[in-house]
Amino acid sequence: MATFLGLDYPTWWFLVVGAVFTGYAILDGFDLGAGALHLFFKKDESRRIALNAIGxxxxxxxxxxxxxxxxLFAGFPEVYATIFSAFYIPFMLFLTVLILRAIAIxxxxxxxxxxxxxxxxIIYSISSITxxxxxxxxxxxxMQGIPIDKxxxxxxxxxxxxxxxxxxxGVTVLALFMMHGATYLIMKTESRLNAKLRVLAKNTSRFFVISYITLTMATLIYLPQTTDKFRENPYLFTIPVxxxxxxxxxxxxxxxxxxxxxxLSSALTSALLL
Known part of the structure; x- marks a missing residue:
């Protein structure tokens, strides 16, 4: 198989796809998180400022x-076809709420x-959460695999x-985005709204830690084979740490x-989770 800089092309495509989706999680993650937090702001002015921050x-x-x-289609067409077939209904729902969110904004x-x-x-916040x-x-x-035939x-x-x-x-990703969104809005606001967001950032970080620990425990229960990977590659323990x-x-x-x-530290958290 042909290689480039010592890596074969499927490996390069894997790295490209991983980098792009990580970039999406970091960049769209904070504005989805801002949307998820939107209803925590009681005043119309605060909501308008939060929307202007991601505008x-x-x-x-x-x-x-x-x-x-x-x-994904260019590098792994069979994976693309299988994923979009298996997740047809979730993706249709995803596109629907994505459109509703844009309309709401x-x-x-x-x-x-x-x-x-x-x-x-309400439509904007629920769409962001969904x-x-x-x-x-x-x-x-x-992560856990889906049943497919030959x-x-x-x-x-x-x-x-x-x-x-x-x-x-799903809950863990929501918690991550809420923490990331609160951090972004803190950077873009001031005065009383900024103070409220700092409290929200603390609460959402607690929410994420609890969700992350729960996900880790669930992974050990539902995907026990992952422990073999960690034993074979001890450096993987650095990721949760x-x-x-x-x-x-x-x-x-x-x-x-x-x-x-x-x-930036919050963005790094998003990258490490993926």
Whole structure:
């Protein structure tokens, strides 16, 4: 098999796909997290400021998802076909809430009526939460494997995808994005909203730590073969250790008021989880 810089082409494609989806988790993760936190802001002004903070970047961040899908198709067409066939219903739901979220962001400010804005706020926040959980559910199923036949056709149903492990993964991804989103908004706000976000950042980091520990325990239960990988490659133990350290470091930097570095530390947490 042909190689480039000592690696074969499938390995290069694997690295490219991994890098692109990691970039998506980092970049779209913070604006999805901001959306998940949206209803925690009680005042219309606070919600408007939070939306303005992601306004210049939210649509561009979603481009990474398109690039990731294209890279997966180019590098691993059979994997692409199997995944999109198996997760057809989740992906259709994902696209629906993605569209609703975009509409909510654009339409919210078109009218000043309280009911109008609150309705779009609810749609925006629920859509953001749903997207994060769906991404986690897909990731959880990929991690534990899905039943396919010799022709790479998915042999399960939609409800098979909603298993305990995938749901725990979905909640963990949501917690991660909420922590990441709070860190980003802290960097973009000031005064009373900034103080509220610092409290939210502490609470969401606790939520993520609990979810991460739960996911780790679930992995040992549902995927016991992973312990073999850790025994064969002891350096893998550095990943969960570094993940916890980056969370601690994020909170430390937030307390010191070094917000950009705190955001980078939160981004590193996202990369390590993937």
């Amino acid at each position: 210049p970047v939210w649509d561009g961040n979603e481009v990474w998802l398109v690039i990731g899908g294209g890279a 654009e339409f919210r400010s078109k009218e000043t009526m309280t009911w109008w804005r609150k309705s779009w706020d 997207i994060a959980v769906l991404l986690g559910v897909v990731l959880g199923n990929i 022709d790479f056709e998915y042999q399960g149903g939609f409800w098979n995808l909603l298993n305990p492990y995938s749901i725990i993964t 570094l993940t916890i350290l980056t969370i601690i470091n994020t909170r430390r930097l937030l307390e010191k008021g070094v917000y950009f570095k705190a955001f």
